[in-house]
Amino acid sequence: MGFALPPGIEDLRLRVRAFVDDHVLPVEADRANWDDHGNIRLDILETLRARARAQGLWSPQAPAARGGMGLSVVARAVMYEEANRSIFGPVCFNCAAPDDGNIDVLSRLATPGQQDEWLQPLIDGKVRSAFAMTEPAPGGGSDPGMIQTRAERVGDGWRITGGKWFITGAAEAAHFILIARTDPTPAETRRHLTAFLFHRDQPGWEIVRRIPIMGPEEHGGHCELRFDGLEIPDRNRLLSVGDGLKVTQIRLGTARLTHCMRWLGLAKRAMGIAQDYIDERTGFGVRLADRESVRLMLGQVAHDIQIGRLLTMHAAWTLDGGGFARKEVSMAKLHVADALHRAADTAMQLCGAKGYSTDLILEWIYRYARQARLVDGASEVHRMVLADTYARERDDFWQWGT
Template sequence: MDYTISPEVEGYRARIATFVENRVLPLESDKANYDGHGNIRLDLLDELRAQAKAEGLWCLQLKPETGGAGLGKVGMAVCYEEMNRSIFGPLVFNSSAPDDGNMMVLEAMGTEAQKQRWLEPIVSGQVRSVFAMTEPAPGSGSDPSMMMTRAERDGDVYRITGRKWFITGADGASHFILMARTSNDPRRGLTAFLFHKDTPGWRIIRRIPIMGPEEHGGHCEIEFDGMEVPASDILGGEGRGLKVTQVRLGIARLTHCMRWLGLSKRCVEIAREYAERREGFGVRLADRETVQVMLGDLAMQIEIGRLLVMKAAWELDQGRFAKKEVSMAKVHVANLLHKAADVSIQINGGRGYSADTVLEWIYRYARQARLVDGADEVHKMVLNRHLAEEDRDFWRWDVAGQEG
């Protein structure tokens, strides 16, 4: 692959960098700018979003006809990394989960009527959205075949019963994509449904407390008790739920990695700034070999992560599924984020452990990275499956002009 980026992508990256530096980063240092769950206050977010729209930095990941810039996955990797130099950044540009993945799957698989009703309000920023798949045991987690939420057809409607949990953003969201079982067919047994928050027959049981800062709307446990959804609000067709999850989660896992690289670089930035000015026993921290080794290792691990992410993004731009590449990036970058926060806290000492920097925020947030969108162990099992099927071809080079 060619590692150069286009002048257009570089233009977006540079403008995002300036926007984040001047308008978003300064907000992090004042706790009055946070809501009660550790995220940016919604009134401030609305102001920044209006500014991002006015400067043409809104929903860059979507096609121009949908309201975006049509960047492609490689362009997204460059821009998302820059956005997440700030913990608030991706939200400002409407490029954060779960809306990000929901918009892309609706763009790819929705009918024109569905795009108008369900997608356009998310793109405009009028509403927030949810992807509801994970269930309490013994229901589905990483294995969707274990799904217990059921949708029974009755004429032109489906009646849905079941329970979901750790559903990001459910409290206050308006548009939902819900995965439910419509048959016991192992390949075509799941279906994706669209519903609005005002649809009767469902409720939020609780907003689950977590160790880290929360996305707006929290992580909720929700229950369905006969909720009725018309057949016209099926996304992708009955029995095509697995396809919906593949289309959505493949790129969603990678966009997480793109953003996490930005946070990892921010950790290094904070560590280096402190090491340059902090002295102990007559020596700057930056001049100590142990600190140099710590920072040099992080710089290398971040670059490895960037290469893994860019390879996966390039594969997706070629129209391939990139399952192997996405899994490798997901495992490496998730662990990297936790390490970057930990090392930076260590270099900053008590300051890093305090709330005087965003390091403790990133550290608490980072632990979920190894769980969301597939635990480390699941992705390593996927990689082993590829290894068993491909043998030495697991590491093959693509040859120009040859398929496969």
């Protein structure tokens, strides 16, 4: 059992690190480059994206035949962690949510014709996308069995009625993946949902509002949508009727893990900022870095981050081997979400008032970190997944894998 990175992946890690150091962090440091929602300005972003393309660091999750890097999940784990040493890093490489997950699932499930129309523009960076699944109560959130948005057959197509909310990136998205109910019977059949593709210019739907959040926000915010007769031709159905739950499971499994990869980069960034500060700051005649209580705090953070890296890599290895990695992804998601929040909170505490101010990026990371225990399945849901898995597997829960 070896933990060293293969030479090609280690070279990729160093290239991404150098790009972030040379191009992204200097842009992040100047608040004039930020938009009103705490993200990079789109005009500045396009310049960095062009540089990333020129260096072959573009669309790591996409097939090489379509202009991506065609990376394994393990290689993505290495790249994404380095990319998110800057808060603006992933979007520069076209591997930020939600486009990252949408590119991945369309690459795996869409027909060649659908890939030409819906995937290729995403890989090329010409459009952005959104994944429309979550609904207001009594609709579906973590439980897709509760989804209420309806898709009804009309001729050679489907008419959509209902509503979604907290749809990330919707205000900037041109391409949407929509999960809707096509079978009115109870969800126990697991064939009650179907996935569809639609474009923002199609009539019959609207963005009701951009929902204010604690922030910061992805480009396009988090929006509430209303569907009132959106018509989707059957050729824009993804997989077969009734395969919607399969689509969500395939997309969200890897997407949850790529969140962890990026969050680890942010956690390491927070710890680095704290270490730089305590190395220089003194109080009552003692350098903060020399205080045992301070060292214990950062030691715990370092410990948490490394556990998260190992859990994430194990899940990535399982996915690359063809496994579903459901419990492995849930374990990584649970731990890394907590580790990110603890890293940001500890760093802010050690940096004092400066950490709370916008002089440092810690307050941004802290606000962002709180969502980690909610998005793509709340922590409580993942604990339930693990408990149910253990009840079935017992001691096999801890097998090393095959």
